[in-house]
Amino acid sequence: MSGNPRNGRPYRRLCAWLRAQHLPCWWCGHNIGYNLDARHPLSFTLDHEVPLSRGGDLLDPANARPAHRRCNSSRGNRTAPRRPQSGRPARKW
Template sequence: MASNPRNGRPYRRLTSYQRSLGLPCWLCGHDIDYRIVGEEAKRSSWAFTLDHAQPLSLGGDLHDRANARSAHRRCNSARGNRVTARAPQRASRRW
């Protein structure tokens, strides 16, 4: 039985590198709260996750730094395996 490649050292190293950059979410542009870690990060929709610009299911490389992006868990999940992000939602009225 093959192990999960996301549990390996190269993936953890890439995740740590991307987290250390402290970038905003590449999908929505808002800041990510990098202080959310551990079990709390698994439940928080605003926590950091490593996203891949070219989805893995469409041939993206799991360990390529050029393919790695910082994203909120919520934004990453909403994007799914699409290559492009959804257009930002428009407000119901002008603010």
């Protein structure tokens, strides 16, 4: 395959399928601005649950997740989603 596989028709089709579902960000749980400019930090991007650098499949719908551009960028290639902290930090040092 020559060129960037993310410019191909199968990848664009996967993005369109995921975008049409209007799901919240799988990383932070907040709504995604599906009508925002693609460069906006809260716009939609396709994220891969198993990062491509760790053997994830580019075109597998089971590996595709909706995410904010900011969440997708800050996640990097980590596999486990971050957990929100519960309660206040303890003062016992």
